[in-house]
Amino acid sequence: MIYVPETGYFYLFQSYGWLGDNYDIRVGRSRQVEGPYLDMQGRSLVEASMGVRIAGSYRFRAEAPNAGDAQKDWHFNGFRGPGHGVPFYDPQRNAYFFVHHIRDGAEIYRKYDPHMQRDSYRMHYLMIRPMFFTDGWPVLGPEPYAGEPVVSFPAAGRMAGMDGEELSAVSLAAGMPAAEFPDTAEWEIVRFVENGNRIVVSTQMKAQEAVELIRGGVFHRSWDFENSRPVVTVSGFDRDGYAYWGKAC
Helix, strand or coil, rough: CCECCCEEEEEEEECCCCCCCCEEEEEEEEEECHHHHCCCCCCCCCCCCCEEEEECEEEEECCCCCCCCCCCCCCCCCCCCCEEEEEECCCCCCCCEEEEEEEHHHHHHHHEECCEEEEEECEEEEEEEEEEEECCCCEEECCCCCCCCCCCCHHHHHHCCCCHHHHHHHHHHCCCHHHHHHCCCCEEEEECCCCCCCCCCCCEEHHHHHHHCCCCCEEEEEEEEECCEEEEEEEEEEECCEEEEEEEE
16 A cells, blocks of 8 residues: 555555466555545445456567576566565655566466466566556556666647657657657557456557557656667556556567
8 A cells, every 4th residue: 555645545456366377466546544445437445346457467579588598498478467566655766666576477487287277377576667647546667677767758648649740749758859759660568458367468559550549648768678678668548447558669
């Protein structure tokens, strides 16, 4: 739980699902520390709702993941079951973060339990993500924190649109030259829809196709874990209230 003065809300985080595979991270909010804590539809987290799902098992495209070579037969296959998270504020960086455990989705770490008929991924990591807020709700960064300055940029939705000159305006808001902003590139998107907590595999979208989705998001710079390079990322909620992560590619 954390209180955020900038929004005036207390946020209660919880996890749901099978710890070994499809765990996820959810949140509700309240003006009062004792509750009630509600989701986006105003439903109580006591029996009526499990909260707003802001992270789950996922897989981005990976060409050069930040990984060692101790396991020769290791192949990147995303991350599984984020959960057991704790939010915190770092006064030195003037930024919010969320620390949680997560599991390596590589096939060599998967163990199937025939009795329970479910998988369990046996390699655990600690992961820290920057946490931002949009319309009073927390969103997590798509990439693990790697020491970069935690600076978010104005949502594209605060502007007139995202084609032509407006895309350049977003790039300037992001503090980079317009020529360097990936306005004609693809965006790689992960959407945490309610899918039975199955792993979400990213989809590729042309910039103009992604406009309606990402225009209300929070843009920020990250280190791309999957491809070992700096990247512009975006976090937000779509029109149906599902959290999404995106990165330019």
